[in-house]
Amino acid sequence: MTMKTRFEQLFDQHALGLADMGKMNDVFTLASQERLRPAAEDERRILFVAIDMQNDFMENGALPVPGSFQDAANAARFIYRHMDKITNIAISLDTHQPQQIFHPCWWTDESGNHPEPYTIIKAADVAGGKWIAAAHPGESLEYVTELEARSRKDLCIWPYHCLEGTAGAALETQFAKVVYFHSIARRSETQRIVKGLDPLSEMYGIIKPEYDRKGSYNKTFLDRLPSYDKVIVAGEAKSHCVLESVRQILEHYGDRRDVTSKIVLLADCMSPIPGFEQATDETFAYFQEKYGIYIVSSTELEL
Numbered sequence: 001m002t003m004k005t006r007f008e009q010l011f012d013q014h015a016l017g018l019a020d021m022g023k024m025n026d027v028f029t030l031a032s033q034e035r036l037r038p039a040a041e042d043e044r045r046i047l048f049v050a051i052d053m054q055n056d057f058m059e060n061g062a063l064p065v066p067g068s069f070q071d072a073a074n075a076a077r078f079i080y081r082h083m084d085k086i087t088n089i090a091i092s093l094d095t096h097q098p099q100q101i102f103h104p105c106w107w108t109d110e111s112g113n114h115p116e117p118y119t120i121i122k123a124a125d126v127a128g129g130k131w132i133a134a135a136h137p138g139e140s141l142e143y144v145t146e147l148e149a150r151s152r153k154d155l156c157i158w159p160y161h162c163l164e165g166t167a168g169a170a171l172e173t174q175f176a177k178v179v180y181f182h183s184i185a186r187r188s189e190t191q192r193i194v195k196g197l198d199p200l201s202e203m204y205g206i207i208k209p210e211y212d213r214k215g216s217y218n219k220t221f222l223d224r225l226p227s228y229d230k231v232i233v234a235g236e237a238k239s240h241c242v243l244e245s246v247r248q249i250l251e252h253y254g255d256r257r258d259v260t261s262k263i264v265l266l267a268d269c270m271s272p273i274p275g276f277e278q279a280t281d282e283t284f285a286y287f288q289e290k291y292g293i294y295i296v297s298s299t300e301l302e303l
Contacts, residue, residue, distance in 0.1 A: 001084040003185075005030045010181055011076050011174045016069045017058040019167040027177050031184035036084050039188035045087045046303060047228045048079060051206060051235025051242050051270075052094045053175050056161040056168035063161040065237045067271030075234040075269040076178040078298040083186065085303040087228070089179050090191035090221070092206045094162040094241065095169055100199045101140060102158050107131045117159040123148050139200050146211040153210070153240075155202070162196070193221060205244035207252065222252055230303070231262050234269035239276035243283060250291045261292035268297045 009030060056062040059069050079086060098105055104114040107121065109131060115121065123145040125131045133140035144155050162169040171179065183190045193206050201209035208217035225231060235242050246263065253259040265284070272280045287293050 001036075003034055003036070003083065005034065005181070007077060007080045010080065010177045011073070013073055013174075016072060016172065016174055017055060017060045018173060019055070019170075024177070024180065027181050028184050031181045034185040036185050039087045039186040042085075042087045044085070044230075045228045046082075046085055046230045046232065047225075048086045048089045049206075049231060049233045049235070049245075050075060050089065050091045050175070050179070051233065051245050052092055052162075052237075053172050053235050054094060054162055054168065055170055055172055057094075057236040058172055061161070062168050063159050065271050065273060068236050071234065071236065071269045071271055072172050072175045074298050075266065076175050078232075078234075078266065078269065078301075079178050079182060082303045083182060086182065086186075086232075088188050088191060089182055090193060091171060091179060092193040092195055092235070092241070092245070093169065093171065094196045094203075095164050095194050096160075096162050096196050097164060097199065098160060099135070100196075101133075101143060102155065102202050103160055104157055106134055106140075107157070108134060115157045117157055119157040121155045121157065136200060143200055143211055150211065153202075153204070191221075193218065204241045205248040206241075207245065207248035210244075217248075217252075222249070225249065225253070225262075226256075226259050228262060230264060232264045232266060232301075234266045234298075236270065237273045238270035239272035239280040242270050243280055246287065246293070247283075250287060250293070254291070257292055261294075263291075263293040264301065265293065265295045266298045266301070267295050268299070 010027060053072055057065050057068055100106060107115050121131050121144060126141045126144055147155060179190055195206055196203045198209055198212060201212045203209045206218060207222060233246060250260055284295060288295065
């Protein structure tokens with residue numbers, strides 16, 4: 001593949017995490033000058049899934065993931081290098097309001113103090129009055145109780161992040177330019193997955209909340225996956241939103257090795273939240289053995 005546009009015309013390593021992405025129309029002009037085959041004509045269909053590659057998860061963001069700048073750069077370069085082979089790109093966007101169960105203002109102690117970020121709240125803490133929900137006390141107790149019963153992650157209070165309408169909730173700007181360049185150059189609409197709007201649940205994975213009464217899930221996205229020959233995954237954070245997204249897909253297609261073995265994780269395009277490294281690596285090793293997923297460096301994978 002030969003393109004007129006150089007990678008450096010799209011991606012500025014020194015501007016990672018900055019809100020100013022320059023003139024997006026200039027990116028579209030460059031993309032429209034390319035003569036790449038339309039994605040609809042691909043015989044071999046490849047989906048690239050970028051999970052929560054947003055400003056607030058970058059190293060200068062509200063909930064920074066160490067290594068995220070290099071992850072975004074590696075993922076962008078991989079897309080550029082395989083521009084003519086990636087059929088579709090799906091991006092997930094973690095999107096919140098301040099008043100959500102995992103943010104400090106949802107809880108107070110008996111003195112009216114809010115929990116500090118990274119505080120773990122267990123069902124016993126709520127039942128015993130150590131932490132009091134400012135709203136929906138019954139549903140809040142139900143939520144933490146169900147998390148423990150289902151052996152999911154404990155409720156963690158996170159710094160306010162990805163607040164709807166703020167720069168922190170936006171796709172990282174340099175990465176976004178490459179994603180939308182692909183959309184125009186390949187005539188392929190970028191798929192958007194907005195997640196995390198339910199005030200009464202965390203939603204790490206792109207398929208469903210950690211727990212909700214309705215049992216809602218993203219059937220549309222799941223139903224598309226068998227139509228692809230390969231599903232490539234990158235994003236932040238490896239230990240939380242990437243891991244849970246992959247887990248949810250694998251659990252849904254657990255008896256279909258023909259689907260699960262198509263999943264490839266780019267090892268150098270995702271990083272964990274510190275303190276979760278060992279458990280994350282152990283879980284992914286289990287996924288490799290049970291479901292046949294692949295984990296490989298972006299520089300080693302050829303499409």
